[in-house]
Amino acid sequence: MVSVNKEALKVVDQLLADPEYFNVKVEKLPCGATVIDTGVEVSGGYLAGLKLIEIAMGGLGAATLTFMDYGGLMLPTVVVTTDYPAISLLGSQLAGWTVKVGAFHGFGSGPARALALKPKKVFEKIRYKDQYDSAVLLLETEMKPTNDAALEVGKMCGVKPENVYLVLTTSNTLAGSVQVSGRVVETGLYRLDFLGFDPLKAVYATGFAPVMPPHPDPNVSVSREEDALIYGGSSQYIVDFEDEEKLKELLLKAPATTWSDYGRTSYEALKAVGFDWSKLDPSFFAIGSVTIVNRRTGKVMTSGKISPEMIRKSLT
Secondary structure, three states, X not given: OOOHHXXXXXXXXXXXXXXXXXXXXXXXXOOOOEEEEOXXXXXXXXXHHHHHHHHHOOOOEEEEXXXXXXXXXXXXXXXXXXXXXXXXXXXXXXXXXXXXXXXXXXXXXXXXXXXXXXXXXXXXXXXXXXXXXXXXXEEEOOOOOOHHHHHHHHHHHOOOHHHEEXXXXXXXXXXXXXXXXXXXXXXXXXXXXXXXXXXXXXXXXXXXXXXXXXXXOHHHHHHHHHHHHHXXXXXXXXXXXXXXXXXXXXXXXXXHHHOOOEXXXXXXXXXXXXXXXXXXXXXXXXXXXXXXXXXXXOEEEEEEOOOHHHHHHHOO
């Protein structure tokens, strides 16, 4: 079976081969683990951000950049594609591992999760576990990882410390904004999974979302990034599903238009709950438009919409 860590390491090697070109910083920890910083002490841009997406997807997806017109507002837009939706999106890209060791804290996503099985129920559902001698973990954090944190990651993944690669991203850099928009297909599938769709029924997936410019206030930056998904994100899933009526029911509940606070910016919604993400309605974690193609019948169904007006409001 394909190894997400093996494939992701190929992308990591591109960053290691030319850190100056990608505007990243590479360091070795005392234990031998490699740290690739794209946002804590440096400010990675579009090029680093695209690589972050592909690393997060376990090397089983492609990320490109284009421009799109959002009601007269031209914005750079990430396009993401994968032929391994369940593994690359839920088994790798999903942020499912909180790494907390001593003073260090970071939200982990990426292929190392498939070694540590974080969280286990996800991997039981998609029937996948990676087996590889290196671990690649994407960490959203505002601090550099400690030696103890790297040792803990290696221990949980069952690999030697010198084979641990920690890739750092933050929400208030351009690279960070790019990689969040690159989660558009994952967020859509996560929502479908939450509603009861079997992610193994998804055969191929692609999608796009605008890249929002970072803001000096981290709370504004992260809110803009969420708006990119909620109001500007769109994905298509080619599925193999036997019950088309059930599929239609799931689709109608999938887009962000079902969110009870739809029409408010993410900043307004987050501020109302004191930026406590756990207090948000689950339908917040959705994308604007979802299209499903059932390859059994060839039928194409779409639900939700893109809202250029809300994208513009988010940026004012």
